[in-house]
Amino acid sequence: MKIVITGGAGFIGRRLALKLLEKNDLDFGRGQGAPDKVIAFDVGEPDPPFPDDPRLEMVTGDVSDPDQLRALITPDTDAIFHLAAVVSAGAEADFDLGMRVNLGGTRAVVDVCRELGTNPRLVFASSVAVFGGLVPDVIRDDTHLTPQTSYGSQKAAGELLINDYSRKGFLDGRALRLPTVVVRPGKPNKAASTFASSIIREPLQGQAVDCPVAPDQPMWLLSPRRVVDAFIRAAELPAEAWGPSRAVSIPGITHTVQEMVDALTRIAGKNVSDRINWKPDPAIQAIVSGWPMLFAAERGKALGFEADESMEEIIQAFIEDELGGTFVR
Ligand SMILES: NC(=O)c1ccc[n+]([C@@H]2O[C@H](COP(=O)([O-])OP(=O)(O)OC[C@H]3O[C@@H](n4cnc5c(N)ncnc54)[C@H](O)[C@@H]3O)[C@@H](O)[C@H]2O)c1
Secondary structure (H helix, E strand, O other): OEEEEEOOOOHHHHHHHHHHHHOOOEEOOOOEEOOOEEEEEEOOOOOOOOOOOOOEEEEEOOOOOHHHHHHHOOOOEEEEEEOOOOOHHHHHHOHHHHHHHHHHHHHHHHHHHHHHOOOOEEEEEEEHHHOOOOOOOOEOOOOOOOOOOHHHHHHHHHHHHHHHHHHOOOOEEEEEEEOEEOOOOOOOOOOHHHHHHHHHHHHHOOOOEEEOOOOOOEEEEEOHHHHHHHHHHHHHOOHHHOOOOOEEEOOOEEEEHHHHHHHHHHHHOHHHHOOEEEOOOHHHHHHHHOOOOOEOOHHHHHOOOOOOOOHHHHHHHHHHHHOOOOOOO
């Protein structure tokens, strides 16, 4: 079984690659088994490097280059996870780069899949940023896509391509509208939502951190563990399960930033949460307040996708998975 992950050195791609390698009962519609080959394709190198595993191959390159993709996505490819992207504030700051990678890269991936003639399974990482502006209080799966950023527009265009290429039988696609995934390890990235990880991660490691949005700002959240499970589930669901739309909002939990901080206080103590300084940044606040934060996600639940139980569960998972079970009190 061969699997290709674009953006495979990134936060989610890396975890997905390692999780896939643990499985021996994957089923992408061509029979059950373990992966023989997982190719992580990315413009950057993984940090830290991948562990040694002869089944895991790291290939560096640009997702918007069809020739490079043709060398990877071959007829024996069972599933493609397309995660490579310039994230939200990055795509907003550099319009041309966002268009080339987020729209051009997705177009290149779906066209190379089409050329195979094998109708391969493709899972695309979309985002709640496809919604925005004057949206209803609660977003449903059939709410109109009204993105208010270039990133959200590029993700919405990707969803439409996935739907149309699936309808035509060029590929068997699925697009997951991901909540903000927390807690991300390492350094802050260029996503406008990066603070949602920083306000948990930095205080637990003894560092002060600035929070750029107001305490009453709600966020739609999912843990790295659950997002990886969601990608694998999406790839394993049969085509018949999806119906006319291949896009789905993945269930998450909604918490205000203050509720996130309160959960941190309950787990780690006030000493830790006092390391957060409230320093409003109007540019970040404007992007984040444009995102809807309440989702019915009924279709996602019916398809078997699962949210975390609580913010505490998310923080505990971060302490276990990334901090070796301990933190700076
Ligand atoms: N993490 C979240 O909260 C979240 C929420 C919604 C959607 N998403 C989407 O999920 C996907 C993965 O997100 P992530 O958090 O792992 O982000 P990430 O930035 O860690 O990973 C994206 C990867 O894409 C790579 N990349 C960028 N340009 C490339 C190019 N031209 N060619 C090849 N690779 C390129 C980057 O080097 C990076 O490793 C992205 O598509 C993102 O838009 C993430």
